[in-house]
Amino acid sequence: MSRTVAIVTGASQGIGRATAVRLARDFAALVVVARNRSNLEDTAAMARAAGAETLVIEADLSEPRAAKAVVDQTLALFGRIDALLNIAGAVPQVDLFETTDEQWEAGLALKLHGARRLTIAAWPSLMATKGAVVLMSGNSALFPKAPYAAVGTINAAIIALAKAFSDKGIGDGVQVNSVLPGPVMTGRRRSYLEHWAASHNMTVEEATTKFPRDAGIARYGEPEEIAELMAFLVSPGARWMTGAALRMDGGEVKSI
Template sequence: MQPVVLITGALGGIGQAMCERFDAGGWTVFGTDLDAAALCAQQAAGKLAGAHAADIRRPGACREVVAALLAVSGRLDALVNCAGVWREGPVESFSEEDFDLVLDVNLKATFFMCSASIPALRESRGAIVNISSDAGRQGNRNAAAYCASKGAVTLMTRALALDLAPAGVRCNSLSPGDVETPMLRFQAERYGNGDPAAYYQALLAKYPQGEAARFIQPGEVADLAFFLCQSGARSITGADLAIDCGVSAGN
């Protein structure tokens, strides 16, 4: 029987790469995101075995997603939490609306998707991979809310790993640097003061590769997540793995 993975944020840059990687690895892939029509199109194109549109900022919606998956597959072997948003700005002018969005999507949704999935993962002795960020390891200028959300995801993952270890469920986080995705383009266009290229260059300037610096590719993140869900990684739990070209190595 094929193992089953649930991927949140399945329509995003990292989420789509996850779906492709797990599908290529022989897994049954179930995705969730906000856009029902786009999810149906992905399923019709054979990129998803199953899909359920939901606003996973609501705990009840998280339970609905898992119930829909189990009604079709009868099992769940891995959860990969990819859903995330970016907002930036100085704390003194940061809006409550943006703060709530960042914390609700990045942290609350991740927490309650784990909560909803744990009973099924106990049955399969499965795995959880939460996508955190280099901003969960170190402070990033002008991004206090995002750093707060991702730092919480990283530490929550470690706590879950301790809680779930007796049941044989592993829980790890991945902390990418800047990944070449639509979210990164959104950042540059919204916060680049009309010059996205300069915004990109400012991001790349922090990488130790100098002129050879590049953004991380979504497939690189997906490859590492896929590995963490395999039996060969059965000794890895409670880890936060950086995939950031070394940007956090000195911090």
């Protein structure tokens, strides 16, 4: 029986989890990938409740051999790959002059090279299914600043990588786009706000209002909102969209 199969990396929390759960409504099978198996099992349970068969793969995609292992396990169980959503890769927000070589290398290894290797490993199957790929960037790619230089630089590299893959995909029948979220209320961001509020004699509610206001937006985004965009990009309705870098940030970026 033919089945539609999506791989979602970074699926243990935040946007990755929201995307996996959202795609469970559209895909018969999901492969959820991340380093935290316990959290992945929770994601898989949510996806199964939404109707999708699931495969949990605990993997560190910064390791060069992990990409092939993910693809091999996916094909062994499901026989095909129709969509790949590269979401893994949190990069520390550290000042330009304070970011260590190890932090740069860790960010590049997981977010950039992990996505590159996994996309290449999945490419033959994606060609066979005329599949779709999404790479997660961020709107910091459009305005790199010293307080989070590594984030902006790596996100800009993700956009360029997606463009290169999309160029290859025109001839190979594989659709590739990137997504640039703005500030989203993930668990990681909530923890940061709690820490920041405690150290500045402010409530978490006050901090949650302050930061979006300072960024010139009405509120933080929600992971489920980004997930809807991800789902659209791997849907039949988006088949002619390729090479796009789609920003979803509540209007934080003011330039045209």
